[in-house]
Amino acid sequence: xxxxxxxxxxxxxxxxxxxxxxxxxxxxxxxxxxxxxxxxxxxxxxxxxxxxxxxxxxxxxxxxxxxxxxxxxxxxxxxxxxxxxxxxxxxxxxxxxxxxxxxxxxxxxxxxxxxxxxxxxxxxxxxxxxxxxxxxxxxxxxxxxxxxxxxxxxxxxxxxxxxxxxxxxxxxxxxxxxxxxxxxxxxxxxxxxxxxxxxxxxxxxxx
Amino acid sequence: xxxxxxxxxxxxxxxxxxxxxxxxxxxxxxxxxxxxxxxxxxxxxxxxxxxxxxxxxxxxxxxxxxxxxxxxxxxxxxxxxxxxxxxxxxxxxxxxxxxxxxxxxxxxxxxxxxxxxxxxxxxxxxxxxxxxxxxxxxxxxxxxxxxxxxxxxxxxxxxxxxxxxxxxxxxxxxxxxxxxxxxxxxxxxxxxxxxxxxxxxxxxxxx
DNA sequence: GCCATACTGGACCAATTGGTTCAGAATTTG
DNA sequence: CAAATTCTGAACCAATTGGTCCAGTATGGC
Numbered sequence: 001x002x003x004x005x006x007x008x009x010x011x012x013x014x015x016x017x018x019x020x021x022x023x024x025x026x027x028x029x030x031x032x033x034x035x036x037x038x039x040x041x042x043x044x045x046x047x048x049x050x051x052x053x054x055x056x057x058x059x060x061x062x063x064x065x066x067x068x069x070x071x072x073x074x075x076x077x078x079x080x081x082x083x084x085x086x087x088x089x090x091x092x093x094x095x096x097x098x099x100x101x102x103x104x105x106x107x108x109x110x111x112x113x114x115x116x117x118x119x120x121x122x123x124x125x126x127x128x129x130x131x132x133x134x135x136x137x138x139x140x141x142x143x144x145x146x147x148x149x150x151x152x153x154x155x156x157x158x159x160x161x162x163x164x165x166x167x168x169x170x171x172x173x174x175x176x177x178x179x180x181x182x183x184x185x186x187x188x189x190x191x192x193x194x195x196x197x198x199x200x201x202x203x204x205x206x207x
Numbered sequence: 208x209x210x211x212x213x214x215x216x217x218x219x220x221x222x223x224x225x226x227x228x229x230x231x232x233x234x235x236x237x238x239x240x241x242x243x244x245x246x247x248x249x250x251x252x253x254x255x256x257x258x259x260x261x262x263x264x265x266x267x268x269x270x271x272x273x274x275x276x277x278x279x280x281x282x283x284x285x286x287x288x289x290x291x292x293x294x295x296x297x298x299x300x301x302x303x304x305x306x307x308x309x310x311x312x313x314x315x316x317x318x319x320x321x322x323x324x325x326x327x328x329x330x331x332x333x334x335x336x337x338x339x340x341x342x343x344x345x346x347x348x349x350x351x352x353x354x355x356x357x358x359x360x361x362x363x364x365x366x367x368x369x370x371x372x373x374x375x376x377x378x379x380x381x382x383x384x385x386x387x388x389x390x391x392x393x394x395x396x397x398x399x400x401x402x403x404x405x406x407x408x409x410x411x412x413x414x
Numbered sequence: 415g416c417c418a419t420a421c422t423g424g425a426c427c428a429a430t431t432g433g434t435t436c437a438g439a440a441t442t443t444g
Numbered sequence: 445c446a447a448a449t450t451c452t453g454a455a456c457c458a459a460t461t462g463g464t465c466c467a468g469t470a471t472g473g474c
Contacts, residue, residue: 022321023321023322024233024317024318024322026231026233026234027233027318027322029430029431029432030431030432030433031430031431039451039452040451040452040453040454041433041434041452041453041454042434042435042436042451042452042453042454043450043451043452045433045434045435046450046451050432050433051432051433052432100320100321101321102317102320106317106376107317107318109376109379109380110231110309110313110314110317110318110376110379111231111234111314111317111318113307113309113379113380114229114230114307114308115230115231115234120379121381124380124381127380151393151397155389155393156393158386158389158390158393159390159393159394159397161373161377162370162373162374162376162377162390162394163369163370163373164373165372165373165375165376165377166368166369166370166371166372166373166374166376167369167373168372168376169313169316169317169369169372169373169375169376170368170369170372172316172317172320172327173316173320173331173334173335174328174331179365182362182365183362183365183366183369186358186362186363186365186366187366187369190358190366190397190398190399191397191398192397236460236461236462237461237462237463238460238461246421246422247421247422247423247424248422248423248424248463248464249421249422249423249424249464249465249466250420250421250422252463252464252465253420253421257462257463258462258463259462
């Protein structure tokens with residue numbers, strides 16, 4: 001005895017996420033969001049609370065998806081190939097338009113560090129989850145002799161994350177995709193992590 | 208036959224820059240700016256035009272200062288020591304509070320990429336000037352045999368900039384300074400650019 | 415002293431911000 | 445059909461946004 005339940009909430013959240021991802025928190029207005037989500041102002045108020053709460057949900061969604069990507073790759077790839085695989089999926093293998101968005105977590109950290117510490121902390125926490133995954137994988141690989149042990153897993157993970165951050169910044173300048181590829185190649189080979197490029201069918205899409 | 212001319216305009220601009228640097232463009236309101244600059248609303252209007260124009264001036268100021276740092280170091284240091292010197296001055300050797308601000312150019316690129324393309328372009332252009340300086344220095348060093356020539360100067364400069372970007376992002380998380388030092392050490396040594404740390408008296412302050 | 419100038423402070427503006435409310439249309443189930 | 449429920453559309457709010465203007469005050473040189 002009712003109407004269609006909880007319409008396309010996830011769908012709407014997704015749309016909101018993309019907008020936040022592209023424009024950041026402050027520069028995205030409520031009307032912009034409503035238009036992108038395709039819902040009325042009052043529906044928005046009922047389903048999500050405030051703009052800030054919506055952003056938190058979007059951030060959480062983005063973070064969990066990114067984490068899922070690396071965890072999936074961690075199971076099926078050798079540790080030395082993991083950084084390259086991660087860069088491939090998140091930096092290169094997205095549609096051209098979204099590639100320019102960079103990483104929503106990184107964008108958030110830079111935008112809200114001095115503006116909204118709690119949200120900044122949430123983003124930072126998701127990022128450190130990613131770093132932890134790298135560190136764990138490196139740790140196992142070093143114990144099994146699969147990977148060189150001259151540097152600690154944590155330190156390696158830190159450097160990989162630093163590189164990742166840098167690539168995300170590069171993505172938001174107008175750098176052509178080809179240039180990004182070269183940077184990835186060079187960085188990884190200089191770090192001694194230059195596993196051969198992944199074959200096309202192993203590449204999957206993201207977000 | 209008049210009052211004191213053009214008061215502390217540069218002083219005011221400096222204060223504005225610091226605020227923009229810390230909070231970004233959109234999150235900094237006019238009242239905030241006026242309070243920090245210590246001038247009245249109407250004086251601001253007369254001296255600078257719009258908020259956007261003020262931001263452009265601040266961005267220009269920040270960019271030129273950063274460029275000055277690297278150009279100065281480029282003259283007095285061997286090429287292989289340049290990246291570390293740059294990281295030292297810009298990432299480590301600033302007051303703790305400002306270290307958390309990261310780099311205003313990087314912050315701007317991430318914040319305004321999809322919001323204000325012209326301003327984004329200005330920031331990107333300043334960043335590429337820095338990259339060019341690195342590339343030129345590397346080029347000369349390779350020709351004089353001072354530096355290993357296995358990789359092209361441009362590629363090297365790209366990687367160094369990527370690392371730089373990554374460090375600036377790390378700066379805005381709540382990473383302790385000591386951790387940043389370790390990341391710098393590890394990255395540079397893995398890149399084969401691990402010149403010994405600079406002696407204290409060679410370090411100078413920035414901005 | 416007087417006058418020209420530089421600045422202040424506050425009033426004011428239209429537009430936009432995020433948030434709230436509610437009458438009514440739409441729709442699904444009984 | 446009727447009842448229950450979800451959503452819309454628009455009106456409305458106070459607060460804030462960036463920007464404009466001007467009367468008045470301070471401060472110089474004559």
